[in-house]
Amino acid sequence: MILARLVVPCLALAAMALLPSAPALAQHKHDHKPKHGGVVKEAGGFVYELVATPAQIVVHVTDEADKPVPVRGSTAKVTLIDSGTRLEVPLAAGTDNRHSASGTFPVKPGMSALLDVAVGGKSVAKLRYTLK
Secondary structure (H helix, E strand, C coil), X not given: CHHHHHHHHHHHHHHHHHCCCHHHHHHCCCCCCCCCCCEEEEECCEEXXXXXXXXXXXXXXXXXXXXXXXXXXXXXXXXXXXXXXXXXXXXXXXXXXXXXXXXXXXXXXXXXXXXXXXXXXXXXXXXXXXXX
């Protein structure tokens, strides 16, 4: 009984110590509004904005503080899906924070797009978008 009186409060204090404080939660705010007219998703602490047009597909990568993240050394591909038809588009890594491909793409509002980003051959983000 005495042991239970000591253990329960200690466990409660330990659990509270693991929770972030309110100011820490307030600092972790960021919006997911598109900066380039695309659709935004977040994975692994990075924000991926997919901009898909019939002539170009671009993925802008930033951190949660909206700072550009260099993509050199990573690979990416987008799979466009419409009525069961799938088109896989490899994206080239730019010298900045963008992966991109130019060409002719069957892009239209409401279709799905799957983004797969890898670093060193290991997938770091798999995201599903609905194009606008």
